Amino acid sequence: MKRALIAIDLDRTTLNDQGRVSAHTRQVLQRLQGDGHLVAIITGRSTRLALPIYQELALTSPMINFDGGLGFHPNYDWTDSYSFPLADPVVKDLLDHQASLGIEALLLENQTGTWRVNNQGAQGDFRLLEPDEPLFFPIQDDTLPSLSTLQDQTVPVVNGLVLYVAKQNQSKVAVYLRKAHPNVNVQVQAWGDNSCLMSLALTDVDKYTGLKRLQDSFGISSEAVYAFGDELNDYAMIAGAAHGVVMKNGNPRLKAIADDITTFSNEEDGLARYLEREFNLI
Incomplete structure (x- = not known):
C-alpha cells in the first residue's frame, strides 16, 4: 500500500471519554507509523494540551493545533510550518x-x-x-x-x-x-x-488548512488521505479528505457527509479497530 496520511482528531476520536489514549490505539498508530505512513494530529486543542499526547504516541510528524491555525514540528524546523494568529x-x-x-x-x-x-x-x-x-x-x-x-x-x-x-x-x-x-x-x-x-x-482557517499543508508537504496522493473526527470543527477536513471517517459516537451532522463511519465508538477503540481493518493489520 502506498504511503498514506492518517489525520487524527483527539477528543472523542483518538482519546476515550476520560481523555486518555488506550494501549490498543497507541500500538496501532505506532505500527502504522513504523510501516511508513504519516500519522498526524489535527486538533482544536492548544499546543499545551496536544503536545503530551503527541509525545505519548511517539509521533514523528508535524502537528496541527488550534483547529488549523498553527502547524509545526515539535522536534525540528519543518519547512512548511505556519501560524495564522488572531487579529x-x-x-x-x-x-x-x-x-x-x-x-x-x-x-x-x-x-x-x-x-x-x-x-x-x-x-x-x-x-x-x-x-x-x-x-x-x-x-x-x-x-x-x-x-x-x-x-x-x-x-x-x-x-x-x-x-x-x-x-x-x-x-x-x-x-x-x-x-x-x-x-x-x-x-x-x-x-x-x-x-x-x-x-x-x-473564519477562513480550519482543519482542512492543516490537512492540505501536510499532504502537499509530504507529497501524499489525494486518494491516500484519511481524516478521522467526531465533531463539527472536523467538518472541513472530513469533507476534504478522500477518506473522511466519522466516529460512531460522532455528531449526526458530521456523519451525514462522511465517506465512512466507524463500527465502534471512541470508548471501544473505534479508531484503532477501523485502521486495523483498513490497513490489513489483522
Whole structure:
C-alpha cells in the first residue's frame, strides 16, 4: 500500500471519554507509523494540551493545533510550518472592553505560552464550568502567568482565545464583534448550550488548512488521505479528505457527509479497530 496520511482528531476520536489514549490505539498508530505512513494530529486543542499526547504516541510528524491555525514540528524546523494568529486589534479590543461586555476572564494561547486575564471587577463563578472544561480553561491555575497590566506592547500574539462569559451576555459579545470588526476574519463561537465558554476563531482557517499543508508537504496522493473526527470543527477536513471517517459516537451532522463511519465508538477503540481493518493489520 502506498504511503498514506492518517489525520487524527483527539477528543472523542483518538482519546476515550476520560481523555486518555488506550494501549490498543497507541500500538496501532505506532505500527502504522513504523510501516511508513504519516500519522498526524489535527486538533482544536492548544499546543499545551496536544503536545503530551503527541509525545505519548511517539509521533514523528508535524502537528496541527488550534483547529488549523498553527502547524509545526515539535522536534525540528519543518519547512512548511505556519501560524495564522488572531487579529491583534480584535484581541486588544476584547481586553479593553471586557468589563462592559461582561467578559469575566480570558485565556490566551500560542505555541509556546498561555496567559490568564481576570476581570478584576467581575464576580466570576467558575464553578459553572462543565466538568471537563477546567482542562481547557485553567483560569484558576496560579502556575500560569497572568496579564494584569495590559499595554499594547505586552499583549502576546496568539492563536487561541477563550472567554468566560455568562450565558446572558454571550450574544452581546458576538454582536459587538460583528459591528466593531466587520471586515476582520474572526468569529466568536459558544462552546455549548450550557457552557459559559466562548472561543474566538478565524473564519477562513480550519482543519482542512492543516490537512492540505501536510499532504502537499509530504507529497501524499489525494486518494491516500484519511481524516478521522467526531465533531463539527472536523467538518472541513472530513469533507476534504478522500477518506473522511466519522466516529460512531460522532455528531449526526458530521456523519451525514462522511465517506465512512466507524463500527465502534471512541470508548471501544473505534479508531484503532477501523485502521486495523483498513490497513490489513489483522
